[in-house]
Amino acid sequence: MNLPLLSQPPTCGESELWCQAVYDWTQNAWLAGYADLLIAKPLQILLVLVIAFVVRWLLHRMINRLTQGNGKPPKLLAPLRERRGDSLTSELLTERRRQRAKTIGSVLKSLVSFVIYGLAAIYVLQVLGVQIAPVLASAGVLGVAVAFGAQNLVRDFLSGMFMMVEDQYGVGDSVDLGEAVGSVEAVGLRVTTLRDINGTVWYVRNGEILRVGNSSQGFAVAVVDFPISHSSDVEKAIEVAGKVATDATEREPLSKDVLEPPQMLGVDQITADTVTLRLTVKVRPGRQWAVQRRLRVEIKRAYDDSAIEPPYPHGRPLPPSTVSTTS
Numbered sequence: 001m002n003l004p005l006l007s008q009p010p011t012c013g014e015s016e017l018w019c020q021a022v023y024d025w026t027q028n029a030w031l032a033g034y035a036d037l038l039i040a041k042p043l044q045i046l047l048v049l050v051i052a053f054v055v056r057w058l059l060h061r062m063i064n065r066l067t068q069g070n071g072k073p074p075k076l077l078a079p080l081r082e083r084r085g086d087s088l089t090s091e092l093l094t095e096r097r098r099q100r101a102k103t104i105g106s107v108l109k110s111l112v113s114f115v116i117y118g119l120a121a122i123y124v125l126q127v128l129g130v131q132i133a134p135v136l137a138s139a140g141v142l143g144v145a146v147a148f149g150a151q152n153l154v155r156d157f158l159s160g161m162f163m164m165v166e167d168q169y170g171v172g173d174s175v176d177l178g179e180a181v182g183s184v185e186a187v188g189l190r191v192t193t194l195r196d197i198n199g200t201v202w203y204v205r206n207g208e209i210l211r212v213g214n215s216s217q218g219f220a221v222a223v224v225d226f227p228i229s230h231s232s233d234v235e236k237a238i239e240v241a242g243k244v245a246t247d248a249t250e251r252e253p254l255s256k257d258v259l260e261p262p263q264m265l266g267v268d269q270i271t272a273d274t275v276t277l278r279l280t281v282k283v284r285p286g287r288q289w290a291v292q293r294r295l296r297v298e299i300k301r302a303y304d305d306s307a308i309e310p311p312y313p314h315g316r317p318l319p320p321s322t323v324s325t326t327s
Helices: 003-007 016-026 029-031 033-066 091-128 131-148 149-168 234-249 289-306
Strands: 174-175 181-186 191-195 201-205 218-226 263-270 275-283
Touching: 003 218, 091 149, 149 181, 149 191, 174 289, 218 234, 218 289, 234 263, 234 275, 234 289, 275 289
Parallel strands: none
Antiparallel strands: 174 181, 181 191, 191 201, 218 275, 263 275
16 A cells, blocks of 8 residues: 555655655655655746746836837937937927837837747756757757748848838938838838828838938928020029029028028020029928929019010910911
């Protein structure tokens, strides 16, 4: 019978302390002999998981504090370069910084979770007596296979990360990404979302973006071309356009967008039908198109008042050779 074995001292292995404690408590040699497997190792595993969870929670909390500005620029972006400065409206600038900090913070939190839980899993396997070397080798081979199969996805994520860190563009910027041109609505690690002038929303994979033309960084230049006829006084047309542009940019609403006085470049192109004059104005980022439209209206009105004819004046009589005659 097994009853006499209950009073025999247990055969303890490595965990002699737990073994003796269980035997003293239960007076069961069999249960005390498996104390290491039933009590010591589960407690070690539980302790490892608790420590991993607490460390992860603390690091995630720290990252959240760095990525949440609470009305101020996030601390995480303090050492990074901000290319737009105060040229954006406060709403767009806040959204731009929020998305940028949120995306970088998401990557950091994912990386922290992967490292902490990975180390915890390795330690748990060691506690259970599993050989780590074959497992790591198999995981390495599997990781290479997955990385090779998902190389486009990895490229998208890496490209998105570099775009975020370098601040190549952000929410509210007017950009040319090659196949799509428009205003950026969202920037993610894998996909950039922008809306073109027709209202179409484009989703562009970050890994497919080979070049970025950003019209919203630093400053922009409003280029205004206006054609006149060969019979018009070119010097007078240049003088009138320069004066009108200077007066218009010193008044509301253009004065808020113009950074420097207009520059009258003079004759830019001559064709068989037209003489094209060019004028440029340095303006705030993203405001070049509004300034161009307003200056065209002002210069057109001034040319009408000064009798400076366009290339094809409306209502000009046809040449005599084109007038039909009747006998």
